[in-house]
Amino acid sequence: MTLYETALTHKSASKLDTQGNQVNNERLEYLGDAILGSIIAEFLYNRFPNQDEGFLTQMRSKLVNRSFLTDLTYQIGLNAYIRSNTNNTAENSHIYGDAFEAIIGALYLDRGYRVTKAFIVKKILPSYVDLNQVQHTNTNFKSQLIEWSQKNKQEINFETTEHLSGDSKTPSFITVITSDGLPIGKGEGNSKKESQQNASHQAIKYLKKTDAQSFD
Structure with a gap:
């Protein structure tokens, strides 16, 4: 190639x-x-x-x-x-x-x-x-999500696992975010921090789409 x-x-x-x-x-x-x-x-x-x-x-x-x-x-x-x-x-x-x-x-x-x-x-x-x-854009999605949870008194949890796929020696990380026991976001990244940010981004999109409390 x-x-x-x-x-x-x-x-x-x-x-x-x-x-x-x-x-x-x-x-x-x-x-x-x-x-x-x-x-x-x-x-x-x-x-x-x-x-x-x-x-x-x-x-x-x-x-x-x-x-x-x-x-x-x-x-x-x-x-x-x-x-x-x-x-x-x-x-x-x-x-x-x-x-x-x-x-x-x-x-x-x-x-x-x-x-x-x-x-x-x-x-x-x-x-x-x-x-x-x-x-003027806030791209710290995890911070935004935590602020939302505190403002609306909603418990959220981050569960991050490490994965090795195939013959790759480089691990990837997958984070699943739950709110009151229900999954609201999932993200993958080359680091724990990146996977949590990606998952938080998806969680925010999900919450906005489902007309949950605003992120104003």
């Missing part, structure tokens, strides 16, 4: 190379995560010269979290090219954000840091990202 084909191949659709090793986008995702974080950090440092470290850290977190990258993947149409043998459900939607990071990793290896930076700063951010909207 080419570098970019590999970047679009989830571990559930892994191919074997000539040495019998499974080929998927996990390594490229790891690399792309670091490169993207570096580019976004430098961009924000230059874009907001009068803001402190706390503001810059929060903005970077919003721009590189899986939910944001998943939405971005859909906006640019990349989701249609991702190879996966899993059901495309909300709890494994991180697959799309992971693939975006893997593409960044592949672009870096193919064309270098300068071209990759230009792609993000001159193509992606101006066309698909509203920085003002991002600045």
Whole structure:
């Protein structure tokens, strides 16, 4: 497979190379995560010269979290090219954000840091990202859910389990959120924190859809 084909191949659709090793986008995702974080950090440092470290850290977190990258993947149409043998459900939607990071990793290896930076700063951010909207959006879904539960005196519980699938050495985490014993959200991620955030996001969507108490 080419570098970019590999970047679009989830571990559930892994191919074997000539040495019998499974080929998927996990390594490229790891690399792309670091490169993207570096580019976004430098961009924000230059874009907001009068803001402190706390503001810059929060903005970077919003721009590189899986939910944001998943939405971005859909906006640019990349989701249609991702190879996966899993059901495309909300709890494994991180697959799309992971693939975006893997593409960044592949672009870096193919064309270098300068071209990759230009792609993000001159193509992606101006066309698909509203920085003002991002600045005023709260993406800490777990915090929002906990605040809602306290305000409305509803008990919620987070149950997170670790999973290893197939021959992958990298674990994934699945979180199920219940309210008064009933499941209201489920999410998967590469870390416990990420899975809880994804599950909280789904829980909030569910509660809003079912006309539960508002999140105002």
